Amino acid sequence: MRADTPALPGVLTAHEVAETAASIVRVQRADGGIPWAANDLHIDPWNHVEAAMALLVAGEIEAAERAYGWTLSHQRTDGSWPMRVTDGAIEDPSADTNMCAYLAVGVWHHWLVRRDESFVRRYWPAVRRALDYVAGLQLPFGGIAWSQEHSLEGEPGRVNEDGLLAGSSSIYHSFKAGVALSELMDEPQPEWEIVAGRLGHAVREHRDRFLDKSNFSMDWYYPVLGGSVRGEAGFELLASRWHEFVEPGYGIRCVLENRWLTGAETCELAMALDSLGDRERALELVRNIQHTRHAEGSYWTGYVLPDDVYWPEEQTTYTSAAVILAVDALSNTTPGSAIFRGTTLPPDFEEIALECGCSDARILS
DSSP states (O other): TTTTTBBBTBBBBBHHHHHHHHHHHOOOOOSSOOSSBTOOEEEOOOHHHHHHHHHHHHOHHHHHHHHHHHHHOOOOOTTTSEEEEEEEEEEEOOOHHHHTTTHHHHEEEEHHHHHOOHHHHHHHHHHHHHHHHHHHTTTTOBBBBEEEEOOTOOOOEEEEEEEHHHHHHHHHHHHHHHHHHHHTTTOOOOOHHHHHHHHHHHHHHHHHSOOOOOOOOHHHHHHHHTTSOOHHHHHHHHHHHHHHHHTTTEEEEEEEOOOOOEEEHHHHEEEEEHHTTTTTHHHHHHHHGGGBBOOTBBSSEEEEEETTTEEOOOBBBHHHHHHHHHHHHHOOOOOTTTTTTTSSOOOOOOOOOOSHHHHHHHHHH
Protein backbone atom coordinates (compact mmCIF):
# COMPACT_ATOMS: atom_id res chain seq x y z
CA MET A 1 0.00 0.00 0.00
CA ARG A 2 1.33 3.44 -0.97
CA ALA A 3 1.67 6.21 1.59
CA ASP A 4 -0.62 8.46 -0.47
CA THR A 5 -3.52 6.00 -0.72
CA PRO A 6 -6.79 7.92 -0.18
CA ALA A 7 -8.66 7.53 3.12
CA LEU A 8 -11.59 9.13 4.93
CA PRO A 9 -11.35 9.08 8.75
CA GLY A 10 -14.34 7.33 10.23
CA VAL A 11 -15.43 6.00 6.83
CA LEU A 12 -12.60 4.06 5.14
CA THR A 13 -8.94 3.60 6.03
CA ALA A 14 -6.17 3.63 3.45
CA HIS A 15 -5.79 -0.12 4.00
CA GLU A 16 -9.48 -0.66 3.21
CA VAL A 17 -9.23 1.45 0.05
CA ALA A 18 -6.21 -0.62 -1.00
CA GLU A 19 -8.26 -3.79 -0.43
CA THR A 20 -10.99 -2.41 -2.68
CA ALA A 21 -8.46 -1.66 -5.43
CA ALA A 22 -7.04 -5.17 -5.06
CA SER A 23 -10.54 -6.57 -5.57
CA ILE A 24 -10.64 -4.84 -8.97
CA VAL A 25 -7.22 -6.19 -9.92
CA ARG A 26 -8.35 -9.73 -9.14
CA VAL A 27 -11.05 -9.44 -11.79
CA GLN A 28 -8.80 -7.84 -14.43
CA ARG A 29 -8.17 -9.98 -17.52
CA ALA A 30 -4.76 -10.88 -18.92
CA ASP A 31 -5.20 -8.36 -21.77
CA GLY A 32 -5.83 -5.54 -19.27
CA GLY A 33 -9.60 -5.47 -19.66
CA ILE A 34 -11.67 -4.94 -16.51
CA PRO A 35 -15.05 -6.74 -16.62
CA TRP A 36 -18.06 -5.75 -14.61
CA ALA A 37 -17.64 -8.58 -12.11
CA ALA A 38 -16.11 -12.02 -11.59
CA ASN A 39 -19.42 -13.58 -12.66
CA ASP A 40 -20.14 -11.04 -15.42
CA LEU A 41 -17.15 -10.86 -17.71
CA HIS A 42 -18.42 -8.28 -20.17
CA ILE A 43 -16.40 -5.08 -20.53
CA ASP A 44 -17.75 -1.70 -21.55
CA PRO A 45 -15.34 1.19 -22.22
CA TRP A 46 -16.84 3.68 -19.72
CA ASN A 47 -16.78 1.46 -16.64
CA HIS A 48 -13.42 0.09 -17.74
CA VAL A 49 -11.86 3.58 -17.78
CA GLU A 50 -13.53 4.45 -14.47
CA ALA A 51 -11.92 1.37 -12.91
CA ALA A 52 -8.52 2.35 -14.35
CA MET A 53 -8.84 5.79 -12.77
CA ALA A 54 -9.62 4.23 -9.39
CA LEU A 55 -6.68 1.84 -9.64
CA LEU A 56 -4.35 4.73 -10.37
CA VAL A 57 -5.30 6.78 -7.32
CA ALA A 58 -5.10 3.67 -5.11
CA GLY A 59 -1.52 3.02 -6.21
CA GLU A 60 -2.17 0.08 -8.57
CA ILE A 61 -0.22 1.84 -11.32
CA GLU A 62 0.81 -1.19 -13.40
CA ALA A 63 -2.75 -2.55 -13.42
CA ALA A 64 -4.15 0.86 -14.33
CA GLU A 65 -1.80 1.25 -17.27
CA ARG A 66 -2.53 -2.27 -18.51
CA ALA A 67 -6.18 -1.26 -18.45
CA TYR A 68 -5.47 1.81 -20.58
CA GLY A 69 -3.55 -0.43 -22.98
CA TRP A 70 -6.77 -2.37 -23.52
CA THR A 71 -8.43 0.77 -24.88
CA LEU A 72 -5.82 1.14 -27.63
CA SER A 73 -6.09 -2.47 -28.72
CA HIS A 74 -9.90 -2.32 -28.99
CA GLN A 75 -10.52 1.09 -30.58
CA ARG A 76 -11.92 0.94 -34.10
CA THR A 77 -10.75 3.01 -37.05
CA ASP A 78 -13.70 5.43 -36.76
CA GLY A 79 -12.67 6.25 -33.16
CA SER A 80 -15.37 4.18 -31.44
CA TRP A 81 -15.35 1.08 -29.25
CA PRO A 82 -17.78 -1.84 -29.16
CA MET A 83 -20.37 -1.43 -26.45
CA ARG A 84 -19.81 -4.90 -25.01
CA VAL A 85 -16.75 -7.18 -25.19
CA THR A 86 -16.75 -10.56 -23.40
CA ASP A 87 -13.69 -12.82 -23.18
CA GLY A 88 -12.07 -10.92 -26.03
CA ALA A 89 -15.07 -11.36 -28.34
CA ILE A 90 -17.37 -8.55 -29.42
CA GLU A 91 -20.79 -9.29 -27.98
CA ASP A 92 -22.45 -5.97 -28.94
CA PRO A 93 -20.67 -4.05 -31.73
CA SER A 94 -22.81 -0.92 -31.31
CA ALA A 95 -21.02 2.23 -30.13
CA ASP A 96 -22.26 4.19 -27.11
CA THR A 97 -21.07 7.79 -27.49
CA ASN A 98 -20.61 8.34 -23.76
CA MET A 99 -18.50 5.19 -23.48
CA CYS A 100 -16.39 6.36 -26.42
CA ALA A 101 -15.80 9.88 -25.11
CA TYR A 102 -14.75 8.90 -21.59
CA LEU A 103 -11.14 7.97 -22.42
CA ALA A 104 -10.44 11.73 -22.49
CA VAL A 105 -11.35 12.00 -18.80
CA GLY A 106 -9.18 9.01 -17.93
CA VAL A 107 -6.12 10.33 -19.78
CA TRP A 108 -6.48 13.81 -18.26
CA HIS A 109 -6.87 12.21 -14.83
CA HIS A 110 -3.69 10.17 -15.43
CA TRP A 111 -1.85 13.38 -16.32
CA LEU A 112 -3.01 15.07 -13.13
CA VAL A 113 -1.87 12.16 -10.98
CA ARG A 114 1.35 11.10 -12.75
CA ARG A 115 2.45 14.10 -14.88
CA ASP A 116 3.68 11.57 -17.45
CA GLU A 117 3.80 13.39 -20.78
CA SER A 118 4.86 10.27 -22.68
CA PHE A 119 1.66 8.54 -21.53
CA VAL A 120 -0.46 11.45 -22.74
CA ARG A 121 1.33 11.52 -26.09
CA ARG A 122 0.70 7.79 -26.51
CA TYR A 123 -3.04 8.13 -25.86
CA TRP A 124 -3.72 11.53 -27.38
CA PRO A 125 -4.39 10.16 -30.92
CA ALA A 126 -7.00 7.74 -29.51
CA VAL A 127 -8.65 10.56 -27.54
CA ARG A 128 -8.71 12.77 -30.63
CA ARG A 129 -10.27 10.06 -32.81
CA ALA A 130 -12.86 9.26 -30.13
CA LEU A 131 -13.97 12.86 -29.56
CA ASP A 132 -14.06 13.56 -33.30
CA TYR A 133 -16.34 10.55 -33.66
CA VAL A 134 -18.64 11.74 -30.85
CA ALA A 135 -18.69 15.32 -32.14
CA GLY A 136 -19.95 14.02 -35.47
CA LEU A 137 -23.06 12.64 -33.75
CA GLN A 138 -24.29 15.91 -32.24
CA LEU A 139 -28.01 16.47 -32.68
CA PRO A 140 -29.53 19.78 -33.90
CA PHE A 141 -30.67 20.81 -30.40
CA GLY A 142 -27.15 20.27 -29.03
CA GLY A 143 -27.41 16.88 -27.32
CA ILE A 144 -25.39 13.90 -28.55
CA ALA A 145 -27.01 10.88 -30.20
CA TRP A 146 -26.61 8.12 -27.65
CA SER A 147 -25.44 5.30 -29.94
CA GLN A 148 -24.71 4.06 -33.43
CA GLU A 149 -25.05 0.55 -34.73
CA HIS A 150 -21.92 -1.16 -36.10
CA SER A 151 -21.29 -4.46 -37.79
CA LEU A 152 -19.06 -7.05 -36.14
CA GLU A 153 -16.38 -5.92 -38.60
CA GLY A 154 -16.69 -2.37 -37.26
CA GLU A 155 -18.57 -0.76 -40.14
CA PRO A 156 -20.84 2.03 -38.84
CA GLY A 157 -24.55 1.87 -39.52
CA ARG A 158 -27.77 3.48 -38.32
CA VAL A 159 -27.53 6.26 -35.73
CA ASN A 160 -30.00 6.08 -32.82
CA GLU A 161 -31.01 9.72 -32.94
CA ASP A 162 -32.09 10.18 -29.35
CA GLY A 163 -29.97 11.94 -26.76
CA LEU A 164 -29.60 10.62 -23.23
CA LEU A 165 -29.32 13.34 -20.59
CA ALA A 166 -26.96 11.44 -18.30
CA GLY A 167 -24.78 10.35 -21.21
CA SER A 168 -24.63 13.81 -22.77
CA SER A 169 -23.83 15.33 -19.37
CA SER A 170 -20.88 12.96 -19.04
CA ILE A 171 -19.80 13.68 -22.62
CA TYR A 172 -19.64 17.38 -21.73
CA HIS A 173 -17.10 16.46 -19.02
CA SER A 174 -15.17 14.43 -21.59
CA PHE A 175 -14.98 17.32 -24.05
CA LYS A 176 -13.65 19.58 -21.31
CA ALA A 177 -10.95 17.00 -20.56
CA GLY A 178 -10.26 16.68 -24.27
CA VAL A 179 -9.77 20.43 -24.68
CA ALA A 180 -7.43 20.42 -21.66
CA LEU A 181 -5.41 17.65 -23.30
CA SER A 182 -5.36 19.51 -26.62
CA GLU A 183 -3.87 22.52 -24.87
CA LEU A 184 -1.28 20.32 -23.19
CA MET A 185 -0.40 18.77 -26.57
CA ASP A 186 -0.42 22.22 -28.24
CA GLU A 187 -2.97 20.95 -30.75
CA PRO A 188 -6.02 23.22 -30.31
CA GLN A 189 -9.40 21.71 -31.20
CA PRO A 190 -11.71 24.74 -31.57
CA GLU A 191 -14.47 22.58 -33.07
CA TRP A 192 -14.69 20.64 -29.80
CA GLU A 193 -15.25 23.91 -27.96
CA ILE A 194 -18.16 24.73 -30.28
CA VAL A 195 -19.64 21.24 -29.82
CA ALA A 196 -19.22 21.45 -26.05
CA GLY A 197 -20.70 24.96 -25.89
CA ARG A 198 -23.82 23.76 -27.69
CA LEU A 199 -23.92 20.60 -25.56
CA GLY A 200 -23.64 22.47 -22.27
CA HIS A 201 -26.43 24.79 -23.38
CA ALA A 202 -28.65 21.79 -24.20
CA VAL A 203 -28.06 20.19 -20.79
CA ARG A 204 -28.77 23.48 -18.99
CA GLU A 205 -31.70 24.74 -21.06
CA HIS A 206 -33.25 21.84 -22.97
CA ARG A 207 -33.37 18.82 -20.70
CA ASP A 208 -36.90 18.16 -21.97
CA ARG A 209 -35.52 17.40 -25.45
CA PHE A 210 -33.57 14.36 -24.28
CA LEU A 211 -35.09 10.89 -24.19
CA ASP A 212 -37.22 10.68 -21.04
CA LYS A 213 -35.30 8.62 -18.50
CA SER A 214 -36.44 10.68 -15.53
CA ASN A 215 -37.16 7.57 -13.49
CA PHE A 216 -33.40 6.95 -13.29
CA SER A 217 -31.46 8.85 -10.65
CA MET A 218 -28.55 9.36 -13.06
CA ASP A 219 -30.67 11.69 -15.18
CA TRP A 220 -31.25 13.76 -12.06
CA TYR A 221 -27.70 14.36 -10.79
CA TYR A 222 -25.49 13.88 -13.87
CA PRO A 223 -25.91 17.44 -15.19
CA VAL A 224 -24.19 18.52 -11.97
CA LEU A 225 -21.59 15.73 -11.93
CA GLY A 226 -20.64 16.38 -15.56
CA GLY A 227 -20.16 20.09 -14.89
CA SER A 228 -22.84 21.66 -17.07
CA VAL A 229 -24.95 22.78 -14.11
CA ARG A 230 -23.17 24.27 -11.11
CA GLY A 231 -23.61 26.90 -8.42
CA GLU A 232 -27.10 27.80 -7.25
CA ALA A 233 -28.63 26.07 -10.27
CA GLY A 234 -26.86 22.88 -9.22
CA PHE A 235 -28.22 23.08 -5.67
CA GLU A 236 -31.71 23.72 -7.02
CA LEU A 237 -31.53 20.76 -9.38
CA LEU A 238 -30.39 18.35 -6.66
CA ALA A 239 -33.00 19.69 -4.23
CA SER A 240 -35.76 19.18 -6.79
CA ARG A 241 -35.76 15.37 -6.46
CA TRP A 242 -33.69 14.69 -3.34
CA HIS A 243 -36.58 13.17 -1.40
CA GLU A 244 -37.57 10.99 -4.35
CA PHE A 245 -34.24 9.23 -4.73
CA VAL A 246 -32.36 9.47 -1.43
CA GLU A 247 -33.03 6.82 1.25
CA PRO A 248 -31.60 8.32 4.46
CA GLY A 249 -29.04 6.07 6.07
CA TYR A 250 -28.73 3.76 3.05
CA GLY A 251 -27.88 5.55 -0.19
CA ILE A 252 -29.82 6.47 -3.31
CA ARG A 253 -32.15 4.59 -5.59
CA CYS A 254 -31.10 3.59 -9.07
CA VAL A 255 -34.69 3.85 -10.34
CA LEU A 256 -37.58 5.74 -8.85
CA GLU A 257 -40.09 2.90 -8.79
CA ASN A 258 -37.94 0.43 -6.82
CA ARG A 259 -36.26 0.84 -3.43
CA TRP A 260 -33.04 -0.59 -4.83
CA LEU A 261 -30.05 1.32 -3.46
CA THR A 262 -26.89 1.31 -5.59
CA GLY A 263 -23.39 2.15 -4.42
CA ALA A 264 -22.08 3.55 -7.69
CA GLU A 265 -24.90 6.07 -8.05
CA THR A 266 -24.63 6.99 -4.36
CA CYS A 267 -20.93 7.76 -4.66
CA GLU A 268 -21.45 9.68 -7.89
CA LEU A 269 -24.07 11.84 -6.18
CA ALA A 270 -21.54 12.38 -3.39
CA MET A 271 -19.03 13.65 -5.96
CA ALA A 272 -21.70 15.88 -7.50
CA LEU A 273 -22.34 17.38 -4.06
CA ASP A 274 -18.60 17.79 -3.55
CA SER A 275 -18.42 19.74 -6.82
CA LEU A 276 -20.91 22.20 -5.29
CA GLY A 277 -18.94 22.44 -2.03
CA ASP A 278 -21.52 20.43 -0.07
CA ARG A 279 -18.99 18.24 1.73
CA GLU A 280 -21.19 17.32 4.69
CA ARG A 281 -23.92 15.58 2.71
CA ALA A 282 -21.34 14.03 0.38
CA LEU A 283 -19.51 12.43 3.32
CA GLU A 284 -22.78 11.14 4.72
CA LEU A 285 -23.64 9.40 1.46
CA VAL A 286 -20.25 7.65 1.21
CA ARG A 287 -20.58 6.63 4.87
CA ASN A 288 -24.09 5.30 4.28
CA ILE A 289 -23.11 3.00 1.43
CA GLN A 290 -20.51 1.14 3.51
CA HIS A 291 -23.18 -1.38 4.49
CA THR A 292 -22.70 -2.84 0.99
CA ARG A 293 -18.99 -3.55 1.53
CA HIS A 294 -18.02 -7.20 1.09
CA ALA A 295 -15.56 -8.89 3.47
CA GLU A 296 -12.72 -8.89 0.91
CA GLY A 297 -13.05 -5.20 0.05
CA SER A 298 -15.33 -5.21 -2.98
CA TYR A 299 -18.87 -3.82 -2.98
CA TRP A 300 -22.24 -5.34 -3.71
CA THR A 301 -23.92 -3.58 -6.62
CA GLY A 302 -27.21 -2.96 -4.87
CA TYR A 303 -29.27 -3.38 -1.74
CA VAL A 304 -33.03 -3.87 -1.72
CA LEU A 305 -35.33 -2.25 0.82
CA PRO A 306 -37.40 -3.44 2.60
CA ASP A 307 -36.30 -7.00 1.75
CA ASP A 308 -32.89 -6.47 3.38
CA VAL A 309 -31.03 -8.37 0.64
CA TYR A 310 -28.14 -7.61 -1.72
CA TRP A 311 -29.05 -7.82 -5.39
CA PRO A 312 -27.88 -8.83 -7.87
CA GLU A 313 -25.55 -11.52 -6.57
CA GLU A 314 -22.37 -9.79 -7.64
CA GLN A 315 -19.77 -7.28 -6.55
CA THR A 316 -19.11 -4.95 -9.46
CA THR A 317 -15.79 -3.33 -10.30
CA TYR A 318 -17.49 -0.08 -11.27
CA THR A 319 -19.06 0.17 -7.81
CA SER A 320 -15.68 -0.32 -6.16
CA ALA A 321 -14.19 2.26 -8.52
CA ALA A 322 -16.85 4.85 -7.64
CA VAL A 323 -16.16 4.34 -3.93
CA ILE A 324 -12.41 4.86 -4.40
CA LEU A 325 -12.87 7.98 -6.54
CA ALA A 326 -15.35 9.44 -4.04
CA VAL A 327 -12.92 8.84 -1.18
CA ASP A 328 -10.16 10.54 -3.17
CA ALA A 329 -12.42 13.50 -4.02
CA LEU A 330 -13.52 14.04 -0.42
CA SER A 331 -10.06 13.54 1.07
CA ASN A 332 -8.21 15.60 -1.58
CA THR A 333 -5.46 12.99 -1.43
CA THR A 334 -4.18 12.82 -5.01
CA PRO A 335 -3.76 15.53 -7.65
CA GLY A 336 -6.60 13.79 -9.52
CA SER A 337 -9.10 14.33 -6.71
CA ALA A 338 -10.66 17.34 -8.46
CA ILE A 339 -11.47 15.47 -11.67
CA PHE A 340 -15.23 15.87 -11.09
CA ARG A 341 -15.00 19.28 -9.42
CA GLY A 342 -13.66 20.58 -12.71
CA THR A 343 -11.15 23.01 -11.23
CA THR A 344 -8.39 21.57 -13.44
CA LEU A 345 -10.51 21.88 -16.59
CA PRO A 346 -11.27 24.82 -18.92
CA PRO A 347 -14.17 27.13 -18.01
CA ASP A 348 -17.55 26.73 -19.69
CA PHE A 349 -17.43 27.22 -23.43
CA GLU A 350 -19.17 29.99 -25.32
CA GLU A 351 -22.66 29.11 -26.54
CA ILE A 352 -22.37 29.78 -30.26
CA ALA A 353 -23.68 28.15 -33.45
CA LEU A 354 -26.86 27.16 -31.61
CA GLU A 355 -29.47 25.38 -33.74
CA CYS A 356 -32.11 25.07 -31.00
CA GLY A 357 -33.79 28.40 -31.67
CA CYS A 358 -32.37 30.18 -28.63
CA SER A 359 -30.09 32.39 -30.72
CA ASP A 360 -33.11 33.80 -32.54
CA ALA A 361 -34.92 34.34 -29.25
CA ARG A 362 -31.93 36.22 -27.85
CA ILE A 363 -31.78 38.45 -30.89
CA LEU A 364 -35.51 39.22 -30.65
CA SER A 365 -35.24 40.02 -26.97
